[in-house]
Amino acid sequence: MVTALAALLLVVLASLALGVRDIAPAEVWRALTSPVAGFMDHDVVLDQRLPRTIVGLAAGVALGTAGTLIQGVTRNPIADPGLLGLNSGASLAVVCAVWLFGVTSPIGYVWFAFLGAAAAAAIVFSVGRGQPVRLALVGAAVTALITPLITLVLLRDQQAFNLYRFWSVGSLTGRGLDTVTALWPFIVVGVVLAAVLSHRLNMLALGDDVATALGQRVGTTRTLAAIAIVLLAGTATSLAGPIALVGLVVPHAARRLVGTDYRWIMGIGALLGPVMLLSADVLGRLILPRSELEAGVVAALLGAPVLIAVARSRNVVGA
Amino acid sequence: MTNLRAEGVSLGYDGLRVIEGLDLTLPDGKITAVVGPNACGKSTLLRGLARLHPLDGGRITLDGADITAMPRKELARKVGMLPQSSIAPDGVRVAELVSRGRYPHQGWFGRHSSDDDAVVTTALESTGVAELADRPVAELSGGQRQRVWIAMVLAQQTDIVLLDEPTTFLDVRHQLDLLDLLTELNRDRGTTVAMVLHELNLAARYADHLVVMSAGRIVAEGAPSDVLTSEVVDEAFGLRAHVVPDPVAGSPLVVPVGRYHSSAVEPSAG
Incomplete structure (x- = not known):
């Protein structure tokens, strides 16, 4: 827990201090404590690095928690929010918002992304009826159904195509703090629900029958978890676009660190989510000279080898 | 003391009735074994008694109170x-798995009390797995693993323990080992035990009360020596068999007759 907190503090500092523009740490500190209006270094820190750090923190906590919840509730170690069709639902809603209503500002399409994610998850959960394998199948079917619809809209609408190209990569930049201001209550509710559910996931891990025999109402656990997952993953996707692999890799890393008790896995997962997302964002600023790689791209590049390493190691710690 | 009873219970899957209007009372403080051919509904009945399976009709009561309420x-x-x-x-490690049996006694975040620790320690000791407490469950043998699960149920501290085929996948020595353990729990703690078993002769030896089921109904129930006759075996399993006294326990021993290798006398009709 202490290590995870220290790691989080470190990446937050790195996210504020590092970037394409060289700014001395002391100047970063002055920008935060006594900013001088119009001074370029201070403006970069306050208007660009601070908002993207906050967006990264919010989206990272949401992704780490949602990923842990979904792996716990489905007992599926390769489940992630994308499994429920959340990302495709959000993507379709965003391109439709641009195509039909000409929405182009982040604060405008954030709500469409959220509703799209919720609608997709509602379909998947109601048809999948909480059974892990059926959920995965329905999620894949919904995604397969939605993907060509997205393509169809993109082919018809140039503006939607341009915006989607940028949004779908998954990025922390270009989102004002107003999106976080609008959506943070969803994250708080989702995280509180996840904390309440974490001990129930410990029983659910023993099988539905054992959990029921121990006195748990398994259906209630699944429904509450579904609500929390939609709130968290829907918000994260709205804030930062469909970011792959953070929700998938973080729970594995958390289990490696703290074992099989979901009360610990959930807490560590909530901290490692922003660690991974912000690390990806900071690395993306430093990899290319004078330009940036999107956080979503770097997260995938970082996450895939980690996942392969997890799969190759002999004692995989499953969900 | 608590009394679990099924009254006119019907159970099924997706409209297909498995059990229709069944009555059963688990004798208090005794060991009950439920036997019967595959798909006769014995596991479904046990799941119904534990409220793991919804009832299509009838009710199940605990000391007279409907358990669904x-x-x-x-x-x-x-x-x-x-x-x-x-x-x-x-x-997952042994002690952690066993401590999850405390769930029904805990609040929503599962805070552990010193009481919980004492109960878990006792459960580990009485099932003989205390020295395995820090071992991952996955590294244990089948027999050890089943003891750990029993310890988890013991940590639940219930007066009634139901077990669905607890000896399946165990070799014969570990089957006896497990049934001895359940006998000790029954004798030392007065726990009412009811289990579904496949092995007729072990059921007859270890049970105080034997329930023989076939096609969703109870063919016979009572003391094993009264219940387990060659007629009952034939009616329930469609199997010709000799029933002789178990040379070790005196309980009925079913010696089945197949289509081959029958050199001795035919089993008598009576």
Whole structure:
């Protein structure tokens, strides 16, 4: 827990201090404590690095928690929010918002992304009826159904195509703090629900029958978890676009660190989510000279080898 | 003392009736074994008794109170159940798995009290797995693993323990080992035990009360020596068999007759 907190503090500092523009740490500190209006270094820190750090923190906590919840509730170690069709639902809603209503500002399409994610998850959960394998199948079917619809809209609408190209990569930049201001209550509710559910996931891990025999109402656990997952993953996707692999890799890393008790896995997962997302964002600023790689791209590049390493190691710690 | 009873119970899957209007009372403080051919509904009955399977009709009562009207956690403090479908999460250690049996006694975040620790320690000791407490469950043998699951159910501290085929996948020595353990729990703690068993002769030896089922109904029930006759075996299993006294325990011993290798006398009709 202490290590995870220290790691989080470190990446937050790195996210504020590092970037394409060289700014001395002391100047970063002055920008935060006594900013001088119009001074370029201070403006970069306050208007660009601070908002993207906050967006990264919010989206990272949401992704780490949602990923842990979904792996716990489905007992599926390769489940992630994308499994429920959340990302495709959000993507379709965003391109439709641009195509039909000409929405182009982040604060405008954030709500469409959220509703799209919720609608997709509602379909998947109601048809999948909480059974892990059926959920995965329905999620894949919904995604397969939605993907060509997205393509169809993109082919018809140039503006939607341009915006989607940028949004779908998954990025922390270009989102004002107003999106976080609008959506943070969803994250708080989702995280509180996840904390309440974490001990129930410990029983659910023993099988539905054992959990029921121990006195748990398994259906209630699944429904509450579904609500929390939609709130968290829907918000994260709205804030930062469909970011792959953070929700998938973080729970594995958390289990490696703290074992099989979901009360610990959930807490560590909530901290490692922003660690991974912000690390990806900071690395993306430093990899290319004078330009940036999107956080979503770097997260995938970082996450895939980690996942392969997890799969190759002999004692995989499953969900 | 608590009394679990099924009254006119019907159970089924997706409209297909498996059990129709069945009555059964688990004798208090005794060991009950339920036997019967595959798909006769014995596991379904046990799941119904533990409220793991919804009733299509009738009711199940605990000391006269309908169990469906009871909060699940309250039921879980009185009736423990070890289903066949239990999963040990990868990497989980013995003591941690057993301590999850305390769930019905805990609040929503599962704070551990010193009381919980004492109960878990006792459960580990009485099932003989105390020295394995820090071992990952996945590294244990089948017999040890089943003891750990029983310890988890014991940590639940219920007066009634239901077990669905607890000896399946165990070799004969470990089957006896497990049934001896259940006998000790029954004798030392007065726990009412009811289990579904496949092995007729072990059921006849270890049970105080034997329930023979076939096609969703009870063919015969009572003391094994009264119940287990060659007629009953034939009626329930469609199997010709000799029933002779078990040379070790004196309980009925079923010696089945197949189509080959019958050199001795035919089993008598009586």
